[in-house]
Amino acid sequence: MTTIHTIYKKLFTYYGEPQWWPADSPFEVMVGAILTQNTAWQNVEKAIANLKQSKMLTPDAILKGDIGELAAQLKPSGYFNIKAKRLRNYCDWYRGQGEQKELSELDTAILRTELLSVNGVGPETADDILLYAFNRPVFVIDAYTRRIFSRLGMIAGDEGYEALRLWFENHYQTDVSEVERVEIYRHYHALIVMHAKAHCRKKADCDLCPVIKKCRHFTSE
DNA sequence: ACCCAGGGTCATA
DNA sequence: TATGACCATGGG
Structure with a gap:
């Protein structure tokens, strides 16, 4: 069964811990x-x-x-x-x-x-x-996030921003501490962007996206 | 030459 | 509420 968490595990396993949003402050x-x-x-x-x-x-x-x-x-x-x-x-x-x-x-x-x-x-x-910047447990919804979960059939795809954010936050890892949740959200959003960049360089690639429908990272299970 | 990127606002119907 | 125009550089 494909869940928000299994997708995260696949991304993390494949790309490793993302070093993201480099900044000095x-x-x-x-x-x-x-x-x-x-x-x-x-x-x-x-x-x-x-x-x-x-x-x-x-x-x-x-x-x-x-x-x-x-x-x-x-x-x-x-x-x-x-x-x-x-x-x-x-x-x-x-x-x-x-x-x-x-x-x-x-x-x-x-x-x-x-x-x-x-x-x-x-x-x-x-x-x-x-x-x-503030280390708050809020998940970032971007175009990639919407597309990936939509292609996987987990959402309709035309939901509003807030509806999607709440859907994600309420269906994922409700049993972890706030600190852990922040850490996971940071990693997850970063991994989604990394994944999209790796496979969706052009719009044509996205429309046939091997990552979403066929990619081995998302189809097995 | 065309497409898009780690979006948001404002005017219009 | 929901489109469309607009903002503008740089890399593929």
Whole structure:
């Protein structure tokens, strides 16, 4: 029987423990979460390198000065004008909340609502930040996740984001501690993205995806 | 030349 | 509620 857990085990066995979301600080994760919106991570790395180079990888530095200069740093990551605004919106909120101090005290559901109130932070970005920066047990739903579980016949595929997230969280490993759950969610999302990258380079590949229907990692059992 | 990437907002019907 | 336009660079 194919379950959320058996898929995880196969991915983990095949790819190993993922070294994912490399960052020197939680704030760097937050910046990366916004910059990676509909953008290849490789391009995001260049933009983050630019910010580090010019010592702008802090809320204060992002908020002060000319927004055009900030946008110029973000150029390699695409959508640089709108992402400059989104980074500022985020930093405005983040600094206003006393950064990690008060935020770490908030209940996960409240913190999630707060994140979603920032213009430019949607559900996936918010969950990236919750899971990889705040270590909260929230599973990230992306296009790959939807496609994989849909192809496996475990979901319809046209559910809304929130419905899918709750489906995953409520049907998976309800008997583990919160710390373990965070660890598993981090690994799982990373493995799904790794798997998709390995097998779905082009859309044509995805539509016939050997990984989902025929791939040995998913069909045996 | 075309397709897509570790999405989200806004205007329109 | 649900589409469509828009944002924009870089690699396959």
